[in-house]
Amino acid sequence: MIQPQAAPAVDGDTRSAPMLLVADPDADMVSELAAALEREGVFVAGAADGAQALLQAGALRPDVVLVSASLPVIGPVDFVRAVRLARAVPVLLGVGEGHAEQAVQALAAGATACVARPYRVPELLPLVQAAFPSNAGSRGALTVGGVMLDPGAYQVRVAGIPVHLPLREFELLHYLMRHADRTVTREQIMHHVWHAADGMSTNTIAVHVKRLRARLGDHEDQLIQTVRGVGYRLVTPT
Numbered sequence: 001m002i003q004p005q006a007a008p009a010v011d012g013d014t015r016s017a018p019m020l021l022v023a024d025p026d027a028d029m030v031s032e033l034a035a036a037l038e039r040e041g042v043f044v045a046g047a048a049d050g051a052q053a054l055l056q057a058g059a060l061r062p063d064v065v066l067v068s069a070s071l072p073v074i075g076p077v078d079f080v081r082a083v084r085l086a087r088a089v090p091v092l093l094g095v096g097e098g099h100a101e102q103a104v105q106a107l108a109a110g111a112t113a114c115v116a117r118p119y120r121v122p123e124l125l126p127l128v129q130a131a132f133p134s135n136a137g138s139r140g141a142l143t144v145g146g147v148m149l150d151p152g153a154y155q156v157r158v159a160g161i162p163v164h165l166p167l168r169e170f171e172l173l174h175y176l177m178r179h180a181d182r183t184v185t186r187e188q189i190m191h192h193v194w195h196a197a198d199g200m201s202t203n204t205i206a207v208h209v210k211r212l213r214a215r216l217g218d219h220e221d222q223l224i225q226t227v228r229g230v231g232y233r234l235v236t237p238t
Contacts, residue, residue, distance in 0.1 A: 018132035019043040020124070021062035023053035023071055023079065024094065029118060036121045042128050050074025057083055063131045066092045066124070068117060069099035069106070077105045084110040090131050090154050094119060112154040113167035122195040126171070142177045145223065145237040147216060149177055158216055168193070169212045172205075176224065176234035185231040 020037060022030050025048050034044035045060055047053035051073045057065060065083060067076050074082070080091050093106045094117035103114050115123055130151050141150040146159040151174055156163045165173065171193050176184065186202045194204075209232060213224055225233045 017041045017043055018064070018128050019045065019060060019062040020128050021053065021056055021060060021065045022046045022067075023050060023056075023065065024068040024117075025049065025070065025072055026068070033119050033121070033124075037125065037128070040121065040125055042125070048072075050076070050079040053079060054082055057089070058086065061087070062089065064090045064092065064128045066094055066115070066119070067106075067111075068094045069096070069102040076102055076111075077109050080106050080109040080111045088153060090127070090152075092124075092127065107164065113170065115167060123167075126195075127167075142174070142180075144177050144180050144234060147173075147177070147223070149174055163215055165212070165215060169208055169215065172208055173212055173216075176232065180234050181236055183227045183231055183233045187231075189231065 018041075020042055022033060022044060024030050024046065027046070027048065030044075030046040034046065037044050045056055045062065047056050049072045050067075053065070053067065053071070054074065056062075067079055069076050071079060076093060080093075083089060083091055090112040091106075091110065093103060093111045093114045095103050095114045096117045107114070113127070115127075140152075141148055143149075148157045149155070149170075154170060156165050156170065156173065172189065175189065175193050186205055189205055190202075209224060209226075213219070213221060216223060218224055223234060223237070225235055227233055
């Protein structure tokens with residue numbers, strides 16, 4: 001079992017750094033992820049199966065839990081249900097090929113989002129940092145018109161109705177809402193949402209914007225407007 005390099009406090013929000021609990025049977029993968037994230041200032045604890053992970057979740061009170069879709073002993077779906085009964089901590093599901101059914105069931109049970117396995121630090125790091133209590137001032141719920149986004153709980157509501165967004169669309173909406181009524185360029189979206197400097201097709205962004213509009217019911221592009229040749233702007237309804 002991988003333990004954090006230093007023992008952070010668990011009573012109240014007194015940690016100096018965020019903690020991620022990784023529940024995954026691949027010890028080598030967890031070790032590599034821990035080494036990479038700890039260089040970024042994230043404490044990492046690991047558990048090889050669902051039973052160990054539940055004990056760690058209760059004892060360490062991590063800021064985020066990452067659980068593999070192939071978790072043994074207590075499977076990922078039952079694990080998500082058990083964690084959700086205990087506390088409202090974001091739970092990410094690590095998925096690979098052949099895990100579509102587990103992903104659907106885990107999201108229905110209360111998982112926050114799915115991430116690719118093998119894990120990638122650029123994808124995980126913003127999620128862990130966003131959930132850290134010291135960032136509470138920057139992660140309060142945002143509301144634009146009838147859309148409410150809670151980055152700490154990874155929840156979106158439209159006119160009070162919960163709407164599930166895939167991780168990338170959630171991050172895209174979060175970025176647009178934080179810059180409401182301002183035009184953001186495709187390059188800015190590429191950098192801050194996809195964490196890519198270049199080499200990514202702008203058509204990828206357009207596809208995700210189209211899907212996001214559909215999920216939000218923005219069928220006439222009134223909420224998320226296209227600024228031709230530049231990027232996009234999320235507009236506060238009058």
